[in-house]
Amino acid sequence: MDRLNGPADLMIVSDLDFTMVDHDDPENLALLRFNALWEAHYRHNSLLVYSTGRSPTIYGELRKQKPLLTPDITIMSVGTEITYGESMVPDDRWKQYLDHNWNRETVMEETAKFPELTLQSETEQRPQKISFYLEKGKASKVMQALSKCLEKRGLDVKIIYSNGIALDILPKAAGKGQALKFLLEKLKAGGLIPINTLVCGDSGNDAELFTVPEVYGVLVSNAQEELVQWYAENARGNAQIIHATERCAAGIMQAIVNFSLGRNVSPRDISDSMFKRKNLSPGHEVVMFYLFYERWRRGEVENSEQYIQILRSIFHPTGNFVHPSGVDQPMHQSIDTLVNLFGDKRGIDFHVWVDRVSFAEVSLGSWLVKFDKWESSD
Numbered sequence: 001m002d003r004l005n006g007p008a009d010l011m012i013v014s015d016l017d018f019t020m021v022d023h024d025d026p027e028n029l030a031l032l033r034f035n036a037l038w039e040a041h042y043r044h045n046s047l048l049v050y051s052t053g054r055s056p057t058i059y060g061e062l063r064k065q066k067p068l069l070t071p072d073i074t075i076m077s078v079g080t081e082i083t084y085g086e087s088m089v090p091d092d093r094w095k096q097y098l099d100h101n102w103n104r105e106t107v108m109e110e111t112a113k114f115p116e117l118t119l120q121s122e123t124e125q126r127p128q129k130i131s132f133y134l135e136k137g138k139a140s141k142v143m144q145a146l147s148k149c150l151e152k153r154g155l156d157v158k159i160i161y162s163n164g165i166a167l168d169i170l171p172k173a174a175g176k177g178q179a180l181k182f183l184l185e186k187l188k189a190g191g192l193i194p195i196n197t198l199v200c201g202d203s204g205n206d207a208e209l210f211t212v213p214e215v216y217g218v219l220v221s222n223a224q225e226e227l228v229q230w231y232a233e234n235a236r237g238n239a240q241i242i243h244a245t246e247r248c249a250a251g252i253m254q255a256i257v258n259f260s261l262g263r264n265v266s267p268r269d270i271s272d273s274m275f276k277r278k279n280l281s282p283g284h285e286v287v288m289f290y291l292f293y294e295r296w297r298r299g300e301v302e303n304s305e306q307y308i309q310i311l312r313s314i315f316h317p318t319g320n321f322v323h324p325s326g327v328d329q330p331m332h333q334s335i336d337t338l339v340n341l342f343g344d345k346r347g348i349d350f351h352v353w354v355d356r357v358s359f360a361e362v363s364l365g366s367w368l369v370k371f372d373k374w375e376s377s378d
């Protein structure tokens with residue numbers, strides 16, 4: 001959070017499965033469009049927060065499978081675990097707070113009385129989250145009965161049904177919405193309340209996010225029945241919340257347009273971007289460069305000397321490219337090697353994206369830009 005010098009322009013708090021990530025799109029096109037937009041225009045002054053039902057274990061698996069950017073803050077296990085930064089430092093205060101009047105054993109005893117409940121995998125059982133599978137048709141009845149049982153035992157719990165299949169039991173003070181409120185309080189205390197906050201979700205455990213005061217919200221077009229129903233009953237008249245017509249990450253970008261939250265054209269949506277270049281920021285330049293690199297190697301742009309000339313003109317004659325291995329070479333030399341790579345990835349599902357772009361002016365007009373560059377080809 002201290003990466004920024006002041007309050008974030010925009011804080012995006014997004015669910016992952018079927019919100020940021022579209023599991024029905026093996027090419028991850030919308031996600032890659034979002035990534036380019038974020039790194040080009042938001043990374044340097046905004047905060048990216050993932051709020052997922054996943055435990056740390058299977059969150060880690062998703063990070064390996066999909067081109068997800070590195071978030072600033074990660075809220076996992078349905079708002080019961082908050083971590084900060086890339087090294088994912090846990091918020092122990094939040095954990096302690098949730099322990100109040102929470103008793104795992106009692107919940108286990110009571111849930112054992114319901115044969116309709118099937119325990120989820122071991123990884124998804126967390127200190128303050130117990131998760132089951134439960135058939136949709138039986139959900140409301142079981143939830144009511146279970147809630148009564150737990151109340152009788154004097155526990156303050158929250159029961160949440162998601163994706164038409166998953167049932168989570170958490171301390172009452174937990175959940176995605178409560179975790180976000182806690183985070184906003186914390187930012188406020190440090191004078192860092194974001195100028196705008198946008199929450200994004202698709203299923204039952206995301207409903208709470210939309211109840212946090214003063215945030216904008218988007219239900220992606222593919223939202224689950226339980227969330228759409230919640231929206232119809234609770235939020236339809238609220239102009240700060242929309243049900244997008246676009247799926248997943250494209251729905252998030254639609255919300256950025258709808259609520260005028262800042263730049264909304266992904267560099268990926270600009271064809272022939274090299275000729276339409278605008279000198280916006282070093283971060284933007286890096287995104288544009290690698291976008292061109294992808295298109296060049298896929299053979300999707302014209303094999304023209306003009307492009308190479310424009311590239312050469314962007315980089316200062318003495319500019320250097322330093323690889324993590326320590327190899328250091330003039331940028332113009334890197335551009336020369338690019339010439340021979342034209343079309344070598346033609347017909348392949350080849351994608352390039354950058355993550356964690358940061359920049360600083362080291363002397364007048366000279367910028368040091370750092371970033372991670374990723375490539376995937378299937």
Ligand code: GLC
Pocket residue numbers: 052053054055058078120124131132162166167168205
């Ligand atoms: C994720 C979690 C699962 C939880 C579900 C709904 O899929 O892995 O444990 O039940 O989200 O919150």
Ligand code: MG
Pocket residue numbers: 015016017018019201202203
């Ligand atoms: Mg989801």
